[in-house]
Amino acid sequence: MTLTLTIDGREIHAPAGSSLMQAAQLADVDTPVICYHEATTPNGLCRQCVVEVDGWRVLAPACVTPAAEGMEVHTASERVTRARRTLLEMLNASIDLSQAPEIQQQMDDYQADRERFPGAERRAPAMLDDNPFYVRDYDKCLMCWRCVQACADDLQFTYALSTGGRGYNSHVTTFFDAPMPETTCVFCGNCVAVCPTNALISKTEIYLQQGLDYDSIRREKRNQRRAQDKKGGAQ
Amino acid sequence: MAERATPPASMQDYLAAHAHRGQTMLLPALLEAQKRYNHISKEIAAEIGRALNVPLAEVTGVIEFYSMLHDRPTGETHIRICESPVCNLFGAKTVSKTLCRELDTAICEPTIDSKYYVESVECLGLCERAPVMLVDDRPIGQTTPDVVAELVRRPPDPPSGLIRTGTRLLTARLGKISPTSLPDYEETDGLRGLEAALALSPMEVIEQVKAAGLMGRGGAAFPTGIKWEGAAQAEGQPKYLVCNADESEPGTFKDRTLLEEDPFSILEGMLIAAYAIGATQGFLYVRGEYPRAQGILQRAIEVFRSAGLLGANIRGRGFDFDIELRSGAGAYICGEETALFESIEGKRGYPRIKPPFPTQHGLFGKPTVINNVETFANVPLLFRMGVEEYRKLGSEKSSGPRLFCLSGDTFMPGLFEITTPITLRDLIFKEAGGIRNGRKLGAVLLGGAAGKFVPPDQLDVRLTFEDTRAAGLSLGSGVVMVFDETRDLRQVLLDLGHFFAHESCGKCYPCQLGTQRQLEILERLAHGQLLPGDKERLTDVGWTMTDASLCGLGQTAATAVLSVMEHWPHLFEPGQ
Numbered sequence: 001m002t003l004t005l006t007i008d009g010r011e012i013h014a015p016a017g018s019s020l021m022q023a024a025q026l027a028d029v030d031t032p033v034i035c036y037h038e039a040t041t042p043n044g045l046c047r048q049c050v051v052e053v054d055g056w057r058v059l060a061p062a063c064v065t066p067a068a069e070g071m072e073v074h075t076a077s078e079r080v081t082r083a084r085r086t087l088l089e090m091l092n093a094s095i096d097l098s099q100a101p102e103i104q105q106q107m108d109d110y111q112a113d114r115e116r117f118p119g120a121e122r123r124a125p126a127m128l129d130d131n132p133f134y135v136r137d138y139d140k141c142l143m144c145w146r147c148v149q150a151c152a153d154d155l156q157f158t159y160a161l162s163t164g165g166r167g168y169n170s171h172v173t174t175f176f177d178a179p180m181p182e183t184t185c186v187f188c189g190n191c192v193a194v195c196p197t198n199a200l201i202s203k204t205e206i207y208l209q210q211g212l213d214y215d216s217i218r219r220e221k222r223n224q225r226r227a228q229d230k231k232g233g234a235q
Numbered sequence: 236m237a238e239r240a241t242p243p244a245s246m247q248d249y250l251a252a253h254a255h256r257g258q259t260m261l262l263p264a265l266l267e268a269q270k271r272y273n274h275i276s277k278e279i280a281a282e283i284g285r286a287l288n289v290p291l292a293e294v295t296g297v298i299e300f301y302s303m304l305h306d307r308p309t310g311e312t313h314i315r316i317c318e319s320p321v322c323n324l325f326g327a328k329t330v331s332k333t334l335c336r337e338l339d340t341a342i343c344e345p346t347i348d349s350k351y352y353v354e355s356v357e358c359l360g361l362c363e364r365a366p367v368m369l370v371d372d373r374p375i376g377q378t379t380p381d382v383v384a385e386l387v388r389r390p391p392d393p394p395s396g397l398i399r400t401g402t403r404l405l406t407a408r409l410g411k412i413s414p415t416s417l418p419d420y421e422e423t424d425g426l427r428g429l430e431a432a433l434a435l436s437p438m439e440v441i442e443q444v445k446a447a448g449l450m451g452r453g454g455a456a457f458p459t460g461i462k463w464e465g466a467a468q469a470e471g472q473p474k475y476l477v478c479n480a481d482e483s484e485p486g487t488f489k490d491r492t493l494l495e496e497d498p499f500s501i502l503e504g505m506l507i508a509a510y511a512i513g514a515t516q517g518f519l520y521v522r523g524e525y526p527r528a529q530g531i532l533q534r535a536i537e538v539f540r541s542a543g544l545l546g547a548n549i550r551g552r553g554f555d556f557d558i559e560l561r562s563g564a565g566a567y568i569c570g571e572e573t574a575l576f577e578s579i580e581g582k583r584g585y586p587r588i589k590p591p592f593p594t595q596h597g598l599f600g601k602p603t604v605i606n607n608v609e610t611f612a613n614v615p616l617l618f619r620m621g622v623e624e625y626r627k628l629g630s631e632k633s634s635g636p637r638l639f640c641l642s643g644d645t646f647m648p649g650l651f652e653i654t655t656p657i658t659l660r661d662l663i664f665k666e667a668g669g670i671r672n673g674r675k676l677g678a679v680l681l682g683g684a685a686g687k688f689v690p691p692d693q694l695d696v697r698l699t700f701e702d703t704r705a706a707g708l709s710l711g712s713g714v715v716m717v718f719d720e721t722r723d724l725r726q727v728l729l730d731l732g733h734f735f736a737h738e739s740c741g742k743c744y745p746c747q748l749g750t751q752r753q754l755e756i757l758e759r760l761a762h763g764q765l766l767p768g769d770k771e772r773l774t775d776v777g778w779t780m781t782d783a784s785l786c787g788l789g790q791t792a793a794t795a796v797l798s799v800m801e802h803w804p805h806l807f808e809p810g811q
Contacts, residue, residue, distance in 0.1 A: 034744075050782070058782055082782075087779060090748035091744065091748060093752070094748060094751075117752055118766060119759075121755065142744075143741070162290070164295060165299050166740055167738070167746075167747055168736060173299070174295070175277075
């Protein structure tokens with residue numbers, strides 16, 4: 001079965017069960033996303049993909065809104081553009097997006113003012129370096145939940161991570177902030193793979209960037225592991 | 236304080252009795268641990284998580300979500316001082332400062348002897364007696380700085396709802412009967428609604444509710460009969476019935492008053508609803524800040540059970556239904572219906588994406604009806620009176636009696652039951668005696684923190700669903716918060732900004748980031764330090780939250796701010 005709807009004035013025939021994002025693709029309209037990833041369940045968190053649907057009181061997140069027969073959708077209205085631009089500006093005032101090229105591109109596309117919120121409190125959590133495999137630099141974390149979901153039912157079924165806190169103080173956490181080696185983490189790397197901002201970054205990648213070769217990296221990691229085992233044994 | 240018995244070293248006794256139910260018992264178990272040990276240690280959290288088969292990371296996630304759960308030691312006596320707009324009008328900040336000085340401690344620091352822990356909290360729902368505090372389970376109103384340390388040791392206030400109106404239908408029993416006496420209840424027309432409803436078929440019950448035009452009293456004004464019909468017709472078993480008693484909207488205390496003083500009427504309303512939709516299990520979710528209401532409801536449920544009004548084959552009609560009381564743990568967002576389901580399921584109280592709607596996919600993924608306390612209170616009344624008589628109350632499109640919570644600078648704060656629609660002006664000046672201290676009215680916040688400020692020249696709107704909607708307003712949960720001419724609305728907006736930033740769940744970005752950015756600008760506004768461009772920033776943040784947030788919290792977190800900007804634009808000019 002096919003649905004007929006209008007996106008930015010263009011009539012689109014989309015398969016039943018399509019999301020508005022999928023329907024927009026058929027109309028060659030790209031939808032900007034932040035939290036969305038093919039490998040994880042969409043939760044409609046970032047709202048960067050919002051579009052305006054005629055007759056709706058609020059904007060619709062395209063990633064989780066089912067396309068429906070006869071919908072009139074606007075993806076570049078004033079309301080949509082204001083929401084997308086303001087979201088980027090608020091996000092940029094909260095965390096370090098320097099290693100998120102896709103979001104940098106969106107800021108250019110929407111003419112976001114990178115200094116829109118003077119005096120804004122940044123989240124600025126400390127960097128966590130507690131295992132030989134990856135670093136958690138949560139100053140770059142934008143709470144897309146992908147790592148939490150990859151660690152749980154979407155990929156790995158390991159459940160080492162959870163969202164913690166509330167509101168602006170939301171963050172990714174472990175049980176009582178335990179270092180990763182003390183959690184159920186199996187160091188599969190799926191969380192690192194889905195992270196959009198380098199908040200999770202593999203140590204190999206860091207060392208490669210520093211110009212080390214693979215043998216030196218192996219040596220460096222072995223030394224770290226031994227140091228940590230020793231520390232663990234002493235407790 | 237009375238000496239407490241030493242708590243057992245582990246939660247084993249509690250978990251042995253409840254662990255078989257799994258994750259749904261997570262919040263009750265954590266609340267029990269908090270009560271026993273004044274905090275939840277890593278060892279206890281691990282014990283609970285393992286017994287309930289909940290990943291340990293998620294246990295931490297849940298502890299951190301709810302304000303009343305602490306992973307570090309608090310004190311033997313936990314003092315919560317309300318710092319909502321109304322209590323702040325009457326000096327709540329001075330009260331908390333004085334108390335901390337006298338106890339030689341700071342906010343959220345246990346005293347050196349671990350005896351006391353003082354916390355400033357959002358609205359405690361005791362607004363008619365502002366400023367208020369909750370000392371463990373004891374609500375104490377009209378606190379004053381000079382006697383505050385003594386107040387901590389004072390007995391609690393008597394339960395008095397301050398009912399202010401002449402015609403009393405929903406409030407008829409309040410203060411007049413012993414709340415958990417079934418004979419008192421039956422002598423005052425109790426159970427007559429249930430008898431009338433049980434004489435009909437479930438579909439006829441739903442038709443009557445639709446014909447009566449009953450609309451939800453929780454804030455969204457959704458037609459109750461249509462909701463019931465949706466769940467009754469939905470595929471899937473079992474079906475659940477939930478009473479939303481997570482009343483947390485600042486300035487709202489109607490549900491607490493009903494729960495404390497007429498608990499059977501809520502249970503009777505739930506029974507009728509359960510019969511109509513075919514639910515066998517009900518949950519009554521009461522906010523954690525209402526310990527007195529919880530105690531009374533627990534007793535009321537037991538009385539109903541002993542009388543055969545809950546359990547199997549109720550009144551010999553072959554219909555089974557029981558109600559389980561659940562406590563919230565300090566999270567405004569759990570008043571959002573799907574967040575409340577998540578909370579009962581033992582998770583962080585994140586609102587879900589809708590659709591699917593609760594009538595199809597609600598609690599535990601099953602068809603569910605969730606209604607507000609006042610909505611359930613209307614149900615037995617409606618069946619006792621009959622549709623025709625009931626429809627004579629209220630207005631054409633907004634039938635039945637309605638409760639309003641007046642607080643702030645009104646001469647008579649308290650609960651008002653309105654059966655014939657009147658204007659906002661008449662409610663304040665005729666019913667509630669006008670403004671205190673001979674002052675003039677400055678502004679009214681209608682509908683709660685999520686509502687709008689109304690200027691003094693726009694009070695002639697009738698307090699019905701249709702009239703307020705036409706005026707671009709909302710009745711919300713019936714809050715009428717009154718501010719006299721001397722009050723600085725910028726200070727009130729700062730309190731509201733703080734409230735939303737504290738209560739945002741953090742799930743969607745517009746609200747998670749927007750409530751913080753809004754608060755930062757409102758701080759500058761209140762302190763006379765507005766920067767050039769702040770008005771535009773506030774507007775963009777406000778509309779982004781309104782337009783793009785996932786749930787009603789974010790969608791209304793800027794409503795009050797934007798309404799002040801509309802009616803008092805000069806307050807937002809730099810240098811004011």
